[in-house]
Amino acid sequence: MSLRERWSRAAHSPLAQRLAPEWFKDLYRRARGRVQRAFYDPRRFWTRFGRTYMERFPPSGERSENLFAEHLSTLGAASVLDVGCGYGRYLRALRERTPSLRLAGVDISPTMIERARDFLKDGPDISLHVASATALPVADSSFDAVMTYSMMIHLRPDEVDLFLCEARRVARWGVFLESSANPAEPWRNPPYYFAHEYEDRFRRHGMTVTQRITIREDMREYLYVVRLRPGEGGLPGPGRAESAASRR
Numbered sequence: 001m002s003l004r005e006r007w008s009r010a011a012h013s014p015l016a017q018r019l020a021p022e023w024f025k026d027l028y029r030r031a032r033g034r035v036q037r038a039f040y041d042p043r044r045f046w047t048r049f050g051r052t053y054m055e056r057f058p059p060s061g062e063r064s065e066n067l068f069a070e071h072l073s074t075l076g077a078a079s080v081l082d083v084g085c086g087y088g089r090y091l092r093a094l095r096e097r098t099p100s101l102r103l104a105g106v107d108i109s110p111t112m113i114e115r116a117r118d119f120l121k122d123g124p125d126i127s128l129h130v131a132s133a134t135a136l137p138v139a140d141s142s143f144d145a146v147m148t149y150s151m152m153i154h155l156r157p158d159e160v161d162l163f164l165c166e167a168r169r170v171a172r173w174g175v176f177l178e179s180s181a182n183p184a185e186p187w188r189n190p191p192y193y194f195a196h197e198y199e200d201r202f203r204r205h206g207m208t209v210t211q212r213i214t215i216r217e218d219m220r221e222y223l224y225v226v227r228l229r230p231g232e233g234g235l236p237g238p239g240r241a242e243s244a245a246s247r248r
């Protein structure tokens with residue numbers, strides 16, 4: 001057993017838990033959270049987690065899937081990029097509901113994308129890429145909307161800014177379902193969670209929240225419909241990218 005495992009076992013033993021005063025446990029949690037967060041490597045972490053994520057979080061239910069489908073259709077989106085698409089559960093749900101949508105997914109984890117290729121193999125093609133949300137491998141203005149489900153929460157604060165710049169570069173609208181976890185006591189969050197104040201961020205990037213739907217108030221979990229580019233109205237029927245292509 002490594003020294004680290006021994007320490008972890010001792011620190012979590014019932015005796016240590018009983019004897020350690022609360023202030024010490026809090027201090028320990030904060031210090032551990034800081035260190036783990038500082039060493040969080042998203043590609044490594046999600047490559048490992050990607051091998052079992054689908055079994056742990058199978059396609060669950062209709063609610064969020066319907067929410068995305070409904071809002072993307074209200075915007076008139078004909079093309080959608082799912083950033084942090086995981087094994088593709090939202091892409092598949094969107095394809096089932098609106099087969100005419102042009103869909104693509106990006107994820108930092110090669111194991112997630114491998115699972116997604118398999119999960120999405122039956123049906124119209126969906127292009128999938130291994131890449132970071134901070135450097136999207138797609139052309140400017142190539143999608144009507146970009147969506148995320150529980151992805152921004154895993155970005156470091158500086159990465160959220162880079163992602164929002166990228167989102168604005170590639171799309172007009174954003175539909176983001178995200179949780180702020182525990183912004184008041186961030187050290188209580190798992191080390192791969194970062195507490196963000198999304199609305200401040202959107203504002204700083206000149207974006208407008210046109211709708212915010214509460215999913216879970218206690219987790220500050222909301223679906224944000226965000227106009228990424230200021231001064232632009234609704235989408236034209238067939239989708240901007242397609243309309244631009246047909247004008248050429």
Ligand SMILES: C[S@@+](CC[C@H](N)C(=O)[O-])C[C@H]1O[C@@H](n2cnc3c(N)ncnc32)[C@H](O)[C@@H]1O
Pocket residue numbers: 042046083084085086087088089090106107108109112131132133134148149150151154155
């Ligand atoms: C909680 S999972 C959600 C997956 C998927 N949206 C779903 O609902 O099934 C978070 C996803 O974000 C991806 N991710 C984390 N950091 C990322 C980054 N910097 N760029 C792109 N994807 C990232 C992970 O690999 C993982 O697939």
